[in-house]
Each structure stands twice: as structure tokens, then as C-alpha cells.
Amino acid sequence: MGQHGACGCTHDHGHGHHHGATEFSWKKELTPIALSAILFLIGLVFNQPLGNTPYGIAEYAVLLPAYAVSGWGVVTSAGRNLLKGKVFDENFLMTIATLSAIALGELPEAVAVMLFFQVGELFQDSAVARSRNSIESLLAIRPDTANLKIDTEIKPVSPETVQVGELILVRPGEKVPLDGEILQGNSKLDTSPLTGESIPETVEAGDNILAGTINQTGVLTVKVTKPFAESSIAKILDLVQNANSKKAKTEKFITRFARYYTPIVVLLSLAVAILPPLFLPGATHAEWAYRALILLVISCPCGLVISIPLGYFGGVGNAAKHGILVKGAMFLDALTEVKTVVFDKTGTLTKGNFQVTDIVTHNGLKEPELLELAATVESQSTHPVAQSICEKYGTTIDHSQLETYQEISGHGIIAEVNQQVVVVGNDRLLHREQIPHEPEICQLEGTVAHTAVNGEYTGHILIADELKEDGVEAVQGLKSQGIEVVMLTGDHESVASAIAQKLNIDHYQAQLLPEDKVNALEGILQRSHREKNKVAFVGDGINDAPVIARADVGIAMGGLGSDAAIETADVVIMTDHPSKVSQAIAIAHKTRRIVWQNIGFALGIKGLFILLGAVGVATLWEAIFADVGVALIAIFNASRIMKD
Structure with a gap:
């Protein structure tokens, strides 16, 4: 059956089940079960007549083949594991229990245990296949070929062989x-294969394009900017394939629990079989051996070892279906403990689409001259404010005029243009360079790029940013879950205040340098940890990588184009929608709730039936229900995680 890989127990039953969504086949899996079930029913219907034949030969002739068909994989797996020193797993428990039943003459019960166990495994495989579909649909976006353009020739090649700088042709479809x-x-x-967004995106010459998206209408000639191994899609595929390797605390608990639980159960069964006949008057070995057998069947931890990893697998799959990549079950667990979400502003709560709205000159400089100077200086920067100024300038920039260049993080740029020292930045840079200016200049609302030439203030450029459409919904969604919302930004106090008011954010800190953000987050972490809570930080994954790494849960917003996002974050939101953060937390809570329902249900039912079996009330048939029935109910319950 392959490795379920869930709770440290080996489930290699050897009966050909596979957990891949593309490999599961009801017809293939049902055939041996149906054959075993037919033989089992014949054995039950004619149990008495067959049992009256000499030595019960006819009963054995029907039921032993039924046992062999349904239990061969379990028995052989138990034997192989025994040779490897892996004694106390569910294969061992099932084998000992059923062989003991046969030795006691309870042949129908032995077949029933194996048959219903296989039915449980069938539904488990089906559930795993369904929950894996959402994740493996991401793996299907891996491109198979690239149309390499060499002069006038188009040659289909593997994407791994294409070099940076080469041209490829992408046709419609x-x-x-x-x-x-x-x-x-x-x-x-x-x-949608990457982001879950159904609305097509319009692209043209000059736009960047990501592997894994699907070209719909026009023919595109694309210059490759990254080798396949470093592309966003390759990193995402690796992330998805390894998402299940990071276990949640609940899974680790069950792993440790099963390690001690199984040998304890075996020892208790031996004690039940051996001790009462020695000390209780009238107690027979056969009666107490039967009770010990019931205890073995009841105690098999199938419901736990199957449903818990299946639950977390379903949680990761459900998140992936909604465009949220969670790097492992441990981060789903961590999300349930988050009581404070800290947002970056630019590119996270706002679109980062900065546009110049006003140009104000001082000391005789004209608007075109001020804009040209600022654009020349900013042309070397990748900051959204710099790009908006260059876009406003709109003409080709003569870089030969730029002689020296120094970008000061969190302040702006100092450069030498035509033998003039030009300063472009925020008011902190004006103070740093001791440039005389009017006090009210520092009180301007919005994002402001001040300019100065040779130490003389020459004017400023006002730039505006837009809120994301779901910004209000994002904050409301978190607050409805009882989560505090904080914003950290490098922008001016007036800008931060306006955004905080519009979005109804609880607290904010403005005018923070990159290192200040880490310090601010440290303070929030200390306060939250005192209350045994966790803090999530949501950023764009590029400038905010250090803060994302420091948070209890780092969430990268719109991280598809950012290597830093995929590498650093614990959760990657594959769209630019901050409202997905509350959705991720809701999925995490639903996952944990269902997992703990299964734990409580399985342990409660098993405990009850162990007690009933020990006092002689429960029979093997009740034991079979307690084992397989609990496992099936837990599987169906875990499958609910995949539903919205």
C-alpha cells in the first residue's frame, strides 16, 4: 500500500494501494475486496452446515481463501517488518489478532477483521487521493516543452536546457x-494555475511573464530571464512536493503516542490472556484468550494514524486550492495560535502603483527641470517611488549625466549630475544632509520626494498610492477572528495615519527604516509571547524578508515573482489579496478542530470498547466496529477539511 508516512507507523500492507490521485482506481482496488467478501458471505450463510462437516473442512475451505485474499498483504508486511526489527505496528497487531482468532476457531471473525480493515484502507486511499488532487493540480502546471527560437527556426526542447537570454515562442493555448x-x-x-484567479491578465511587450501561466490569445516572443531551476514555478513545485515533510505538533504527539501505545497494548493483552486464569476461580484460558484477542483488535490505532495526517494533508490541499501555499502542517498549527497580524503597507495593503500627482518647485527651478533631475537620479533605483517619477518623466534618460550614485536605505538617493550634487528623498534625508527648508515642508501629507541641488532646496514631488480593493475586507476578516491588526511602514506619519483610519487598523508605526521594522516586530513578539500567542508578519517578500523570517509565521504577499518570498516565508499567498490571510487562518482552525475531533472520538470509543472487552461484554464483532468503524468515521470527518 505504500507509506502513509503519517505518524511514524509503517502502513506497507502490500496490497497494491497507492495514494497518488492519478493512480487510485476503484475498480482495481475493489476486485480483491469483492472476491474476499463473496467467500466471506458464503462462509457466513452456510456457517452451520459447513461447520457440521467432519473437522469443519468445508468452512475452512471457504473462509481460509477469503482470509488469504484480504489479509495476505498485512501478514506478509508484518513478517517483513518483524525481520527488520519493526515489531509493534498495526500489521503486527492485525496479524496476531486474526491468527489467534483462527487458532481459537473464530474463523469468520478473523476474515471479518481483515476484510473490513481492507474496506477502511480503500476509503482511506480514496480520501487521500481526493485531498491530494488540489496539491497535484499545482504539479500539473509544470511545462513539458519550450519552443526555442533560433533565427527563423523553432525547435521544441526541454525547459531545463534553455539558457538565460535565449528566445522562446509561446503560442495560444x-x-x-x-x-x-x-x-x-x-x-x-x-x-489561475498559479494564483487561483479566474480573470485573465492582459500582457504586452515589456511585461514580465511567469512559468506555469497559460497563454490564451496571442503569440508571444519571450526573452528568458531565469533558468528553469531558479524560476518561480520550480521553487513552488519543490515547496509543494515537500510540504508534507514538516509535521505539526499534533502529528509528532501521535508519533510518540503510537511508539509507546502499541507495545503497552500487546503486554496488556498478554496479561489479560495469562493472569486471570491463574488467579480467578473458574476462569478458563480459552475465555480470557478470547478477551485478549478482542483487546488486540480494538486497540489497533488505525483511526489515529490514518486520520490525523490525512487531516493536515487535506488542510494543506484546501489552502492550495485557494491560492495559499503552506509549507507544512506545522505552519497550519502555528496559524491557529496567531493573535496578532502585522502588515507591511506598500505592496501589501496598498497596490504599490505610485503615481506622481503634483510637482512643486522652489528657488526658480522649473517643473520640467526638477522632474528631469529627479528622474535622472532615480533611474538607477528599483523602488516604486523612483519608478513612478521615471514614468512621469516619460522620455529617455541620459545616463551619461549621472556621475556618482549613492542610495541610502530608508532615506533616498544622493548623486552627482553634471557636476551638481543632487539629493532626492524624504525629509529625513534633508535633515541628514542639513539642507535648509521650511518646517511645513516636513508636514506634507502623502509620499513626498524632496529635491535639493548643491545643498539648496529646489522643490518636491508628491506621489500617491492606492489601497487594494480587499484591504478593508482583509482587516475586517481578521478582526472578526479576534486578531489584532498592526501596520509597520517606512512612510510618513500622515500617510500611515490616513491608511490606518481607512482600514480601521488597531495600531501602526510609521517612518521605520528596514532595521526599525525588525525592532518594532521584536517588541510585538515579546508582548505576544508573554500571553502565549504567536505573531504573523505579512510583507511583499523582497524588502521585508528579514521581518518575514523573524515572525512566528512569515507570510509573503504576491510572492510568485519573488525568490525571497518563496525562500523565506512559511506561507505564500499566490495573489496580491491580503484577505487571503484570514482565509488561511480559518482553514488552519478548521483543520485543527477536525483533527482533535478525530483524536477525541478515536480514543474515547476505543477506551470504551477496551473496557467492555476486558469485562467480557464486547465480542469480536464489536471489536471490529471499534477498530474499522472508528477509522472510517475519522476518515470521512477528515475529508470535510477539503470542503469550503
Whole structure:
């Protein structure tokens, strides 16, 4: 059956079950079960007549083949594990219990245990296949070929062989095989395989394009900017394939629990079989051996070792279905303990689409001159404010005028242009360079790029940013879950205050340098940890990588284009929607709730039936229900996690 890999128990039953969604086949899996069930029913219907034949030969002739068909994989797996020193697993428990039943003449019960166990395994495989579908649908976005453009020839090749700088052709209906920049053509892209977004994205020459998206309408010529191994899609595929390797605390608890639980149960069964006949008057070995057998069947921990990892697997799959990549079950668990979510502002709560709204000059400089100077200085920066100024300038920048260049994090840029020292940045940079200016200049609302030439203030450029459409919904969603919302930003106090009011954010801190954000988060962490709570930080995954790494749960927003996001974050939101954060937390809570329901239910029922079996009330048939019935109910309950 392959490794369930869940709770430290080996479930290699050897009966051909597979957990891959593409490999599971009801017809294939049902055939041996149906054959065993037919033989079992014949044995039950004719149990008495067959049992009256000499030595019960006919009964054995029907039921032993039924046992062999349904239990062969379990028995052989128990034997192989025994040779490897792995004694106390569920294969061992099932084998000992059923062989003991046969030795006691309880042949129908032995077959029933194995048969119903196989039915449970069948439903388990089906549930795993369904929950894996959401994750493996991501793996299906891996492109198979790339159309390499060599002069006028188009040659299909493997994406792994294409080098950075080479050209590829992407036709309508094809997957984009590599990250790149569009040189020719325009089209609509289906980004839903990566982001879950159903609305196509319009792209044209000059836009960046990501591997895994689907070209819908036009032919695109793309210049490759990353080798396949370093592309976003390769990193995401690796993340998805390894997501189940990081166990939640609950899974680790069950692993430790099963390690001690199984040998204790075996010893208790031996004690039940051996001790009462020695000390209780009238107690027979056969009666207490039967009770010990019941205890063995009841105690098999199938419901726990199956349903708990299945629950977390379903949680990760459900999140993936909604465009949220969780790097492992441990982070689902961590999300349930988050009581404070800290947001970066630019690119997280706002679109980061900065646009110049006003240009104000001082000391005789004209607007075109001020804009040209600022654009020349900012042309080397990748900051959204710098890009908005260059976009406003709109013409080709003569970089030969730029002689020296120094970017000061959290302040701005100092450069030498045509032998003039030009300063472009925020008011902190004006104070740092001791540039004289009017006090009210520092009180301007919005994002402001001040300019100065040779130590003389020459004016400022006002830049505005837009809130994301679901910004209000994102904050409301978190608050409805009892979560405090905090914003940390490097922007001016007035900008931060306006955003905080619009979104109804609980607390904010403004004018923070990158290192200040880490310090601010440290204070929030200390306060939360005193209350035994966790803190999540949500950022764009590039500038905020240090803060994302420091948080209890780091969440990268819109992280598909950012290597830093995928590498650093624990959770990657594959769209630019901050409202997905509350959805991720809701999925985590639902997952944990169902997992603990299964733990409580399985332990409660098993405890009750162990007690009933020990005092002689429960028979093997009740024991079979307590084992397989509990496992089936737990599996069906865990499958609810995949439903919205």
C-alpha cells in the first residue's frame, strides 16, 4: 500500500494501494475486496452446515481463501517488518489478532477483521487521493516543452536546457515554460494555475511573464530571464512536493503516542490472556484468550494514524486550492495560535502603483527641470517611488549625466549630475544632509520626494498610492477572528495615519527604516509571547524578508515573482489579496478542530470498547466496529477539511 508516512507507523500492507490521485482506481482496488467478501458471505450463510462437516473442512475451505485474499498483504508486511526489527505496528497487531482468532476457531471473525480493515484502507486511499488532487493540480502546471527560437527556426526542447537570454515562442493555448520578458506580441494570460484567479491578465511587450501561466490569445516572443531551476514555478513545485515533510505538533504527539501505545497494548493483552486464569476461580484460558484477542483488535490505532495526517494533508490541499501555499502542517498549527497580524503597507495593503500627482518647485527651478533631475537620479533605483517619477518623466534618460550614485536605505538617493550634487528623498534625508527648508515642508501629507541641488532646496514631488480593493475586507476578516491588526511602514506619519483610519487598523508605526521594522516586530513578539500567542508578519517578500523570517509565521504577499518570498516565508499567498490571510487562518482552525475531533472520538470509543472487552461484554464483532468503524468515521470527518 505504500507509506502513509503519517505518524511514524509503517502502513506497507502490500496490497497494491497507492495514494497518488492519478493512480487510485476503484475498480482495481475493489476486485480483491469483492472476491474476499463473496467467500466471506458464503462462509457466513452456510456457517452451520459447513461447520457440521467432519473437522469443519468445508468452512475452512471457504473462509481460509477469503482470509488469504484480504489479509495476505498485512501478514506478509508484518513478517517483513518483524525481520527488520519493526515489531509493534498495526500489521503486527492485525496479524496476531486474526491468527489467534483462527487458532481459537473464530474463523469468520478473523476474515471479518481483515476484510473490513481492507474496506477502511480503500476509503482511506480514496480520501487521500481526493485531498491530494488540489496539491497535484499545482504539479500539473509544470511545462513539458519550450519552443526555442533560433533565427527563423523553432525547435521544441526541454525547459531545463534553455539558457538565460535565449528566445522562446509561446503560442495560444500553451503553458509558459520559463520566466521571462515579453519582447513581441500581446495576449491574455490565464494565471489561475498559479494564483487561483479566474480573470485573465492582459500582457504586452515589456511585461514580465511567469512559468506555469497559460497563454490564451496571442503569440508571444519571450526573452528568458531565469533558468528553469531558479524560476518561480520550480521553487513552488519543490515547496509543494515537500510540504508534507514538516509535521505539526499534533502529528509528532501521535508519533510518540503510537511508539509507546502499541507495545503497552500487546503486554496488556498478554496479561489479560495469562493472569486471570491463574488467579480467578473458574476462569478458563480459552475465555480470557478470547478477551485478549478482542483487546488486540480494538486497540489497533488505525483511526489515529490514518486520520490525523490525512487531516493536515487535506488542510494543506484546501489552502492550495485557494491560492495559499503552506509549507507544512506545522505552519497550519502555528496559524491557529496567531493573535496578532502585522502588515507591511506598500505592496501589501496598498497596490504599490505610485503615481506622481503634483510637482512643486522652489528657488526658480522649473517643473520640467526638477522632474528631469529627479528622474535622472532615480533611474538607477528599483523602488516604486523612483519608478513612478521615471514614468512621469516619460522620455529617455541620459545616463551619461549621472556621475556618482549613492542610495541610502530608508532615506533616498544622493548623486552627482553634471557636476551638481543632487539629493532626492524624504525629509529625513534633508535633515541628514542639513539642507535648509521650511518646517511645513516636513508636514506634507502623502509620499513626498524632496529635491535639493548643491545643498539648496529646489522643490518636491508628491506621489500617491492606492489601497487594494480587499484591504478593508482583509482587516475586517481578521478582526472578526479576534486578531489584532498592526501596520509597520517606512512612510510618513500622515500617510500611515490616513491608511490606518481607512482600514480601521488597531495600531501602526510609521517612518521605520528596514532595521526599525525588525525592532518594532521584536517588541510585538515579546508582548505576544508573554500571553502565549504567536505573531504573523505579512510583507511583499523582497524588502521585508528579514521581518518575514523573524515572525512566528512569515507570510509573503504576491510572492510568485519573488525568490525571497518563496525562500523565506512559511506561507505564500499566490495573489496580491491580503484577505487571503484570514482565509488561511480559518482553514488552519478548521483543520485543527477536525483533527482533535478525530483524536477525541478515536480514543474515547476505543477506551470504551477496551473496557467492555476486558469485562467480557464486547465480542469480536464489536471489536471490529471499534477498530474499522472508528477509522472510517475519522476518515470521512477528515475529508470535510477539503470542503469550503
